[in-house]
Amino acid sequence: MSKLNETDIQGFVLRGYNFPLARYMFLHLADDDRAGQFLDRLLPSITTGEHWDDGKPDSTVNIAFTHKGLRRLRLPAASLLSFPVEFLEGMQARSAVLGDTGRNAPERWESIWREERVNAWLGVNAMSEQALESCCADMLRIMEETGGASVVGWQDAAALKVDGQLTTKEHFGFTDGFGNPDYLGFERSTQPGQGKLMPDGSWAPLATGELLLGYADEGGELPVAPIPHLLANNGTFMVYRKLHQNVAAFRRYLEEKGRQYVGGKEKLAAKLVGRWRDGTPVELSPDSPDPAIVMDKKRNVNFTFGNDNAGTRCPIGAHVRRTNPRDAFGFEGRLTNRRRITRRGLPYGPYAPEGAEVRDDEERGVAFMVLNANLARQFEFVQQQWIEYGNDSHLGNEKDPLLGNRDEGGSFLIQGTEDPKNPPFLCGALPGFVELRGGDYFFIPGMTALKMMSTGTVDPR
Amino acid sequence: MTNITGKTYAMNAITPMKPWKTWILRGFFFLLGHIKPLQADLVNLSFIHFARWVVIRRDSFPRLSAAQPAEDLQYDYLLFFSNFNGTWNQYIDAFSAVLGKGLNLVWFWSEKYPGAVPVTPFKQYIARVQFETDFYYTAYPHATTNDVKAAHRVQQALDTLADGSGNTSPAEFEQAYVRFLVSVQRDLGSTGLAPIGV
Numbered sequence: 001m002s003k004l005n006e007t008d009i010q011g012f013v014l015r016g017y018n019f020p021l022a023r024y025m026f027l028h029l030a031d032d033d034r035a036g037q038f039l040d041r042l043l044p045s046i047t048t049g050e051h052w053d054d055g056k057p058d059s060t061v062n063i064a065f066t067h068k069g070l071r072r073l074r075l076p077a078a079s080l081l082s083f084p085v086e087f088l089e090g091m092q093a094r095s096a097v098l099g100d101t102g103r104n105a106p107e108r109w110e111s112i113w114r115e116e117r118v119n120a121w122l123g124v125n126a127m128s129e130q131a132l133e134s135c136c137a138d139m140l141r142i143m144e145e146t147g148g149a150s151v152v153g154w155q156d157a158a159a160l161k162v163d164g165q166l167t168t169k170e171h172f173g174f175t176d177g178f179g180n181p182d183y184l185g186f187e188r189s190t191q192p193g194q195g196k197l198m199p200d201g202s203w204a205p206l207a208t209g210e211l212l213l214g215y216a217d218e219g220g221e222l223p224v225a226p227i228p229h230l231l232a233n234n235g236t237f238m239v240y241r242k243l244h245q246n247v248a249a250f251r252r253y254l255e256e257k258g259r260q261y262v263g264g265k266e267k268l269a270a271k272l273v274g275r276w277r278d279g280t281p282v283e284l285s286p287d288s289p290d291p292a293i294v295m296d297k298k299r300n301v302n303f304t305f306g307n308d309n310a311g312t313r314c315p316i317g318a319h320v321r322r323t324n325p326r327d328a329f330g331f332e333g334r335l336t337n338r339r340r341i342t343r344r345g346l347p348y349g350p351y352a353p354e355g356a357e358v359r360d361d362e363e364r365g366v367a368f369m370v371l372n373a374n375l376a377r378q379f380e381f382v383q384q385q386w387i388e389y390g391n392d393s394h395l396g397n398e399k400d401p402l403l404g405n406r407d408e409g410g411s412f413l414i415q416g417t418e419d420p421k422n423p424p425f426l427c428g429a430l431p432g433f434v435e436l437r438g439g440d441y442f443f444i445p446g447m448t449a450l451k452m453m454s455t456g457t458v459d460p461r
Numbered sequence: 462m463t464n465i466t467g468k469t470y471a472m473n474a475i476t477p478m479k480p481w482k483t484w485i486l487r488g489f490f491f492l493l494g495h496i497k498p499l500q501a502d503l504v505n506l507s508f509i510h511f512a513r514w515v516v517i518r519r520d521s522f523p524r525l526s527a528a529q530p531a532e533d534l535q536y537d538y539l540l541f542f543s544n545f546n547g548t549w550n551q552y553i554d555a556f557s558a559v560l561g562k563g564l565n566l567v568w569f570w571s572e573k574y575p576g577a578v579p580v581t582p583f584k585q586y587i588a589r590v591q592f593e594t595d596f597y598y599t600a601y602p603h604a605t606t607n608d609v610k611a612a613h614r615v616q617q618a619l620d621t622l623a624d625g626s627g628n629t630s631p632a633e634f635e636q637a638y639v640r641f642l643v644s645v646q647r648d649l650g651s652t653g654l655a656p657i658g659v
């Protein structure tokens with residue numbers, strides 16, 4: 001595999017920027033030529049995957065479109081119809097498939113998502129407040145001067161500051177962002193545990209086509225993609241989900257059940273998630289967190305579940321085991337290699353220190369994004385089969401203990417042994433810890449495609 | 462007419478084979494039937510209830526009465542019949558990812574079989590040779606085979622616990638109970654509605 005053409009791929013796709021601040025602007029596009037003019041003016045500002053030889057910039061800009069947005073950009077009908085059906089429909093129409101019902105149903109989403117007014121996502125990441133504001137002001141100026149787009153909403157997000165320190169924690173207190181997959185051709189240094197498991201126990205990068213359109217995927221074919229190939233190449237699909245976190249409910253639950261569980265509150269939290277709050281994988285260290293593992297890139301994502309079929313180390317239903325089961329279903333992980341997703345995003349809302357007063361109706365959660373080549377085979381499968389359902393893990397209809405969409409009443413079993421220090425423990429009456437507030441499916445085009453879209457030269461032939 | 466009932470999907474497919482190839486396939490089936498490890502991958506896909514391939518010779522199709530016109534078939538046929546939990550796509554994806562080589566040995570002799578990998582032509586092939594289920598019944602529409610098997614194990618373990626606890630002290634019972642719980646702790650999932658197929 002030769003190197004990828006990084007200048008043709010949007011930077012957001014190739015790397016998590018690790019900037020502390022972000023503003024995701026949601027745009028409504030003009031229903032005429034001005035939408036293309038806006039895009040044309042925007043192009044020079046868009047951050048590509050090109051290597052940063054002079055160090056990190058102060059801010060980055062990336063753009064993605066819903067199917068409605070592509071229509072407003074006047075893509076030819078033959079191209080519009082060639083997109084996969086789930087993208088064509090959008091996330092709201094897929095709510096039954098995704099289990100986004102009840103308290104996660106579209107009726108309860110924020111109005112911009114419910115009314116499907118979002119045509120484009122304009123993501124700005126920045127090193128400082130000043131850089132963020134100045135970059136966003138530039139974007140607004142382009143929108144105003146061309147009249148091609150207007151902001152119908154935005155989401156500010158920021159790395160959480162805990163004790164004055166920037167962290168990679170999320171609101172429940174867990175260090176987040178481990179374990180994005182490696183892909184062939186990516187410059188990023190490979191970490192054992194991040195690609196696919198090989199028969200000899202080593203790890204190899206996934207085929208590029210599991211993330212990027214226009215490259216062979218793990219099945220040895222090109223991903224389903226729109227025509228012409230210039231529109232598709234170096235692009236990918238993005239899921240945006242605003243996930244509200246009920247921090248008060250989570251803390252209350254841990255307090256209450258932590259008093260009943262022999263291992264105590266912190267071990268209970270670790271068993272629910274599959275990582276201790278500092279990030280230590282429970283599979284590697286089931287009895288206590290171990291900072292040495294967290295710091296060690298050769299170890300912090302390098303584990304399998306094949307020798308823990310009983311779940312007595314990492315419970316079978318734990319969040320990380322459900323969403324990335326590795327070899328848990330046997331076959332050296334081959335049942336999971338085509339269900340991998342790349343995650344992006346940052347928390348929103350202020351961090352509530354442990355012990356501080358906190359309410360569930362406070363604005364707090366994570367602006368969560370998924371990148372994948374095939375929404376149905378990757379994101380939707382993980383969401384439907386592994387988060388909202390459990391048959392692959394022999395858990396029947398049980399849901400992910402953390403992300404599962406439920407009114408109070410779910411259950412989660414911590415498998416244990418006959419050793420009184422590690423007994424089986426049933427977590428009953430699980431409340432809904434996370435709620436969906438809206439989102440949609442987006443297409444992140446490559447740079448060539450953006451140029452063609454801005455000039456109205458997409459030719460489906 | 463439906464291929465789905467509750468959490469179960471029934472797949473029927475029938476593919477034509479040139480008669481001289483049928484003998485090769487029969488030889489392979491003979492080996493597969495007698496060498497258990499060869500079946501391991503199929504058995505280990507836990508969402509599959511069963512899968513069966515049957516050769517139907519061209520002269521063994523039923524002729525119900527003399528009034529039914531006699532047929533002169535040029536091909537033997539391979540009937541594939543399988544019940545599984547989950548969606549059609551999930552099933553074929555798993556087949557292609559895990560059982561590709563074995564499937565190729567079975568279906569290679571059928572006309573126009575494209576191979577199990579890559580999966581898109583394989584799916585197109587299955588869709589083309591699949592025929593629909595006329596009648597379908599399931600006793601437990603809210604359960605998968607995993608659930609049913611688990612329920613049997615829990616019942617059996619519970620009966621054993623009950624039988625053995627007539628004269629035990631509270632401390633002995635506690636021990637026996639923990640042992641019971643540990644023995645069934647992978648079998649305590651719940652039942653309910655199936656996810657929607659995509």
